[in-house]
Amino acid sequence: MRRLFLISVPYLWLLALFVVPFLIVLKISLSDTALAIPPYMPTLGFSEGWAGIKQFFADLDFENFVFLTEDDLYWKAYLSSLQIAAISTLLTLLVGYPVAYGMAMAPDEWRPTLMMLVILPFWTSFLIRVYSWIGILSQEGFLNQFLLWTGLISEPLMILNTKIAVYIGIIYTYLPFMILPIYAALEKLDGSLLEAAEDLGCSRLSAFWLVTIPLSKSGIIAGSFLVFIPALGEFVIPSLLGGSGTLMIGKVLWEEFFSNRDWPVASAVAVVLLLILIIPIILFQRNEQKEREKDQ
Amino acid sequence: MKKRLLTMTAIAALCAGAATAEEVRVYNWSDYIDEELLTKFEAETGIKLIYDVFDSNEVLETKMLAGSSGYDVVVPTGTFLQRQITAGAFQKLDKTKLSNMGNMWDVVEKRTAKYDPDNAYSINYMWGTTGIGVNVGKVKEVLGEDAPIDSWDLVFKPENMEKLASCGVFFLDAPAEMIPAALKYIGEDPDSHDPDVIAKAEPIYMAIRPYIQKFNSSEYINALANGDICVAVGWSGDILQSRDRAAEADNGVEIAYNAPKEGAQMWFDQMAIPVDAPNPDAAHKFLNFIMDAQNMAAASNYVYYANGNKASQEFLVEDVIGDPAIYPSAAALDNLFTTTPYNAKVQRVVTRMWTKIKSGT
Numbered sequence: 001m002r003r004l005f006l007i008s009v010p011y012l013w014l015l016a017l018f019v020v021p022f023l024i025v026l027k028i029s030l031s032d033t034a035l036a037i038p039p040y041m042p043t044l045g046f047s048e049g050w051a052g053i054k055q056f057f058a059d060l061d062f063e064n065f066v067f068l069t070e071d072d073l074y075w076k077a078y079l080s081s082l083q084i085a086a087i088s089t090l091l092t093l094l095v096g097y098p099v100a101y102g103m104a105m106a107p108d109e110w111r112p113t114l115m116m117l118v119i120l121p122f123w124t125s126f127l128i129r130v131y132s133w134i135g136i137l138s139q140e141g142f143l144n145q146f147l148l149w150t151g152l153i154s155e156p157l158m159i160l161n162t163k164i165a166v167y168i169g170i171i172y173t174y175l176p177f178m179i180l181p182i183y184a185a186l187e188k189l190d191g192s193l194l195e196a197a198e199d200l201g202c203s204r205l206s207a208f209w210l211v212t213i214p215l216s217k218s219g220i221i222a223g224s225f226l227v228f229i230p231a232l233g234e235f236v237i238p239s240l241l242g243g244s245g246t247l248m249i250g251k252v253l254w255e256e257f258f259s260n261r262d263w264p265v266a267s268a269v270a271v272v273l274l275l276i277l278i279i280p281i282i283l284f285q286r287n288e289q290k291e292r293e294k295d296q
Numbered sequence: 297m298k299k300r301l302l303t304m305t306a307i308a309a310l311c312a313g314a315a316t317a318e319e320v321r322v323y324n325w326s327d328y329i330d331e332e333l334l335t336k337f338e339a340e341t342g343i344k345l346i347y348d349v350f351d352s353n354e355v356l357e358t359k360m361l362a363g364s365s366g367y368d369v370v371v372p373t374g375t376f377l378q379r380q381i382t383a384g385a386f387q388k389l390d391k392t393k394l395s396n397m398g399n400m401w402d403v404v405e406k407r408t409a410k411y412d413p414d415n416a417y418s419i420n421y422m423w424g425t426t427g428i429g430v431n432v433g434k435v436k437e438v439l440g441e442d443a444p445i446d447s448w449d450l451v452f453k454p455e456n457m458e459k460l461a462s463c464g465v466f467f468l469d470a471p472a473e474m475i476p477a478a479l480k481y482i483g484e485d486p487d488s489h490d491p492d493v494i495a496k497a498e499p500i501y502m503a504i505r506p507y508i509q510k511f512n513s514s515e516y517i518n519a520l521a522n523g524d525i526c527v528a529v530g531w532s533g534d535i536l537q538s539r540d541r542a543a544e545a546d547n548g549v550e551i552a553y554n555a556p557k558e559g560a561q562m563w564f565d566q567m568a569i570p571v572d573a574p575n576p577d578a579a580h581k582f583l584n585f586i587m588d589a590q591n592m593a594a595a596s597n598y599v600y601y602a603n604g605n606k607a608s609q610e611f612l613v614e615d616v617i618g619d620p621a622i623y624p625s626a627a628a629l630d631n632l633f634t635t636t637p638y639n640a641k642v643q644r645v646v647t648r649m650w651t652k653i654k655s656g657t
Contacts, residue, residue, distance in 0.1 A: 033640060035383045037363040073648070076657050139464065139524050161510050244469070244511040244654040252651070258354035259471070259647045261361060261640070 022274070029267035030060035040263050064268040073252065074269065078276060081249040084163070084238075085231040088170040092227050093220065095171060096178030100219070101212075103179070104186035115183075118176050130169055130240050137165050137241070161243035169237040174230065178223040185219030186212070229277060249273055319344040320578035323359075323367040325565065326351050326514055327537060328422070330598035337585050343578050351514035352470070360385040364572055368579035371421055374411035374564040375472060375637040386417045386568045393580040394419075396587035404604035407634065408564050418566035419583055420604025422533065422596070425562050425624075425632060426473045427555040429516070429535030433548070434463045434526035446554040448481040451529055454503045461507035464525030469511035471650035473561055474501075474529070476635050480559045487635045491645045501653040511654055517541070523549045531563075532621060533601035540600070553621045555632065562632035564604070 031040040042059045068074045103114045121129060136142045137160040144156040159165050189212065197207040213220075235250030242248075249269065256266035326349040338345050348367070350356050353376045359365040360372070360380050372380060380386060391397055397419075404420050412418045430445045438459045444450050451457060457465065468474055476486035478497035488494060509525065516528035521541040528535065532553055539551035567586065569579045585591060593611030596603045600615075602622050609617060616622050624632070638646055651657070 035379065035640070037361055037383060037385060039361040039383070071648070073651060073657055140522060158509075243509065245656060247655040247657055255647060255651060258352070258358050259650075260644055261354075261357065262644070 022271075025267045025270055027060075028263050029064055029265075029271050030062065031264045032059075032063075033262050033264055038263070039261050064264045065272070067265060068268055068272060074249075074272075077247050077249045077252045078273070080247045081232050081234075082276075084166065084170075084246075084248060085228050085234075088167050088174070088231050089224050089228040091167060092171050092174055092178045093224060096175055096223065097182055097220070099175075100179045100182035100186055103183050104189070118179050121176070126173065127236065130173065130237055133165070133169055133172070133241055134160060137168070160241060163242065163246055165241040166238050166246055169241045170227075170231050170234065173237065174227040177226040181222040181226065182216055182219035185216040189215055225281070232277065233273060318342070318575060318578050319346060320368045320575055320582050321346045321348070321366055322369045322582060323348045323350060323356065323365070324369075324371045324421075325349060327517060327534065328371075328565075328599055328601075330594050333586075333591055333594055336591070337582065341578075341581055341585070343581060345582075353472075360570060365570060366574065367570055368573040368575050369567055369569060369582050371565050371567050374408060374566060375635060377418055377566045377568060378411040379637045380568075381412060381417055385571055387571045387573070387576065388416050389419070389569065389583070390576075390580060393577075394584050394587065396584050396589075399587050399589050399592070399605050399607035401604050401606035404564070407562075408566060408604070410634065410636075411564070412566065418568040419587060421565045421567045421586065422599065422601035422603050423562065423564045424532040424601045424622075425555040425560045426468070426477065426529070426531055427535075427553060427560045429520055429528045429530055429538060429551055429553050431463070431520060431523060431526040432550045432552050434523070435460065438463060438526070445552060446557050448477065448556045448558050450556075451527060452478065452481050452500055452504065454507070457504040457507035460527050461509070463527075464509050464519070465507060465527040465529075466516040466519060466525050467508055467511050467529045468531070469513050469654075471646050472635065472638070473563070475646060475650070476561055476633070477529070477556075480561075480633065486559070486561065486633050489636075489638060489642050491642060494642070494646060494649065498649055498653065505653060505656070520551055521545065521549060523547065533599050536600035536619075536621065555621065555624065555628070557631070559631050559633055562629075562634055 028040055031042060033039055034041040042056050099118075103111065103118075106114055134141075138144070139156045139158065139160070141160070143159065144153075147153045148156065159168075193211050193215070194207050197211050198204065202210065233250050233253075234248065235254060238246045238248045238251060239254075253266055253269050253273075256262050256269060260266075320343050322345065324347065328349070329347075334345050334347055337343070353373050356370060356372055357376050357380060359367075360370065361383060377386075400415075400419065404423060405415055408418070408420050409415055428445065428448075428450060430443075430450070432445070435443050435445060435450075439450075439456060444456070449456065450460075451465065451467075475494060475497045478500045479488060479493065480486040482496060482500065484493050484496060513530075514534075516525065516530050517534050517538045518541070519525045520528050520535065520538040522545075523542075528538075532555065535551060535553040539553070542549040542551050567583055569576055569583075573579050586595070587605060589605060589607035590611050592603050592605040592608035596608065596616055597611075597613050600619075600622060602616075620628060
């Protein structure tokens, strides 16, 4: 009984915070728009009894999903988001791994302080931190003023309102999500394994490559997921730092929802986005599990 | 039993407390009021005022159509108001509670009746035009002394924009205003709902798109005042606020606003009460407070927008009432056009085209 209770908690969590909202979105994606409150039809009315419910399901159709395939805007936005998310995940990994490595190698008494420094930015609102990048990157911003002062450039660089600014924003914002899991993996690393590798003739570099990296794989994967998934649907960073030309699915969704007032199409876009994310993750996890079973 | 009685009285006291602490939630545009008016309202009426802001009609409309927004007073623009009235989002005003109704200006009421017949659901808060704000010094430096700052030529001619791109150009992210402007520029009916006519705006924007730094409806006030950009297509009062901020900062930036001579759009921001407003009584009190001649004048003097309140005009400072960019002459008024809301199908065409213009896809 106690066991059942323990198992049911995560499932209830999943049901309340994922399955139910998803079903609501799915239902809206199968409806039609209307000029009303709320702006779609049909709405589920229980007053008419069974016939009303039957009529409700009869009115649903997949035309909004068909519509998504008819306009190239949508798949282009999905692809562009995937590209931006993938590149920023890679860059975040390149910046985050050395930081995590340095933290794990640091003397024990420093670690709490270093950990604190990684978490510290979270004490300020995410929005304010992204906004302050506007002040750094703008034409009259700190970065340009500094570069002009050093004489490296003679004209201010156009960074704000470009894709580069979006990458900077994403890397900055999600860096702690990359560092923390990698650090957790590296911290557990048994130093004697590295000594053994060196004793057996490995150079330090190849020992790092053959021992440290594979043993921190779980951290790399967890960090990459934590960065990639939110970056894919990111809306705030591209709309504040990116130019109007930065096409991302989050913005397309916003436009469907707010400009077109087309909740059904917006919901269809969201459902497809979820499928894009969930299917590879499930396949990946299954693959991992198989490998783990093979090892045993 | 005694304990239970105590609990019940406690609950009753709590409920009574909730009922007497009257509050009103107002949802208005950003940078759109003199904040002293908010404290004045609280002091005069004893009603707690909660004031939130937005920067696009789309955001407001989505909240209205989702229902139960929790707001008591909202401020949509005329075209949006009209559609939201059709959707049943607002309640009729109880004019017996609005003793200052007589202060309103018939010239404006006649025009707003196009969106809200008999002005049954709304009162005019501010009105203005959509035009061009320039950093005079920088634009003349780039285009020469005779730069056409009072004409759509400035932003719709690619050769001008090519040069202006170096100092930065922002456009409003508001297709319902930017597309009519382009149509007016090429001599088409700016209020056309015909997709074939609307499509004619696309090549105009495509030709200048590479030179537009950003489409945004609120950042240009600061960007223009700081000298980050030199041209902004935006709303009259916002650009005049930017002019003011630059003057205060004394940073050598001189901003000027013009409603282009080919014709500019005139719009009306209307205060209305959502159908499900939690405190409609307090909302009426707020509207009546705003319609007071001196209060309305204080708001206009602060935000540099014209209002629809005739009685307030005697309290307006010369900088506002005497500025033709804010209160245009009768002849200039004839040169302004208004538009009507698109239906869902045309709206999709417009949004799609706007996305294509903005992102190239």
